[in-house]
Amino acid sequence: MVARHDQTTDPELLAALLQARRGTAFFARKLNELSDAELDGDTLLPGWTRRHITAHIGYNARAIARLIEWAATGVETPMYASTDVRDHEINFGATLSPIALRHLFDHSAVHLNVEWRDLPEDAWHHKVRTVQGREVPATETVWMRSREVWMHAVDLDNGARFQDIPVPVLDRLLKDITGAWKTRGTDAGLVVRVTDRDLTVGDTAAESATVVSGPLAGIVEWAAGRGKDGVTAVDAAASPAAVPTAPKWI
Numbered sequence: 001m002v003a004r005h006d007q008t009t010d011p012e013l014l015a016a017l018l019q020a021r022r023g024t025a026f027f028a029r030k031l032n033e034l035s036d037a038e039l040d041g042d043t044l045l046p047g048w049t050r051r052h053i054t055a056h057i058g059y060n061a062r063a064i065a066r067l068i069e070w071a072a073t074g075v076e077t078p079m080y081a082s083t084d085v086r087d088h089e090i091n092f093g094a095t096l097s098p099i100a101l102r103h104l105f106d107h108s109a110v111h112l113n114v115e116w117r118d119l120p121e122d123a124w125h126h127k128v129r130t131v132q133g134r135e136v137p138a139t140e141t142v143w144m145r146s147r148e149v150w151m152h153a154v155d156l157d158n159g160a161r162f163q164d165i166p167v168p169v170l171d172r173l174l175k176d177i178t179g180a181w182k183t184r185g186t187d188a189g190l191v192v193r194v195t196d197r198d199l200t201v202g203d204t205a206a207e208s209a210t211v212v213s214g215p216l217a218g219i220v221e222w223a224a225g226r227g228k229d230g231v232t233a234v235d236a237a238a239s240p241a242a243v244p245t246a247p248k249w250i
Contacts, residue, residue: 006117008124016142017116019169023149024109027057030158031105036098044155044226053152054101055093059086060148061108063131064141068115071126071138079131086131112145147173151224162217162226170220171197177223177249178202186247194219208236210244222246 006014031054034041039050048056063079063086070077080086093104124138150169154160162170174194178201181187191202193213203209211234212222218230228243235241 004117007119008121010121010124013124013139013142016139016146019166020142020146020149021113022166023146023153023169024113026160026164027149027153027156028105028109030153030156030160031102033158034156038158039098039101041157043157048155049094050156050158051094051096051101052090053155054105055096056090057148057152058101058104058108059089059093061105061112061145064145065108065112065115067128067130067141068112068119068138070128071123072115072119074126076129078129083131116142143172147176154221154226162221165217165220167216170216173220174201174216174223177220177246180249181247184247190244190247192219192223210235210241212243223249225249 006017008014008017031050034050039054041050043050043053045053066077066079069075080089093101096104119138126138127135128138128141129135130140130144146169150165151173154162154165165173174192178187178192181190181202187202189203189206189209191200191204191206191209191211193200193211194216195213196215199216212219212231213233214222214231218228221227221229222231222243223246225246225248231243233241233243
């Protein structure tokens, strides 16, 4: 049998696809380390068990595959009928038997990968619409998936850390999060300083800003609302201060 490869030849897109596939493999590894009984355990997301996260990742792959089908055919196939439908689907998925839940993840990941692989070069630029209503090119679906699998692998609370996430993914996550803060105006008086990247973002013109500093992985972990390890803060007088809770970003 002849091996089949991605139809796209765009090097940036191929690199992004590789990152998403590696994230899927990483999530799969952390999921497979859990026993069936451990699927009932808590996660870093309040109110969600590991079952909820696994169901979410499985149904997310199906939803993104629908967007790729839309890009390929021109026939509108939304991610979900509504956010309520999405939430109901996740809650239902969390009730599946362990074997069914694991199969949901495995089969949906394969399906999405095949849809990506077989999408013609020109169709990657066709516009689709996210569940939030944003119109984006099909190329954006790769980042949408990469973000989910890498972050939620950590959320499983099974030993994965933000330090395990590749730097390009962390960079993009920080850009997304701080961009959302700026759009909503929730970054007022807050400066974020990444100590191992020589990067500063936020309200640098504020006279009474709180400066939150730390390495990239720690800063993204804090900004995403997952923890404060390795992160410090100083007030306007450059005196040590309590690390504030990061503004919401999603």
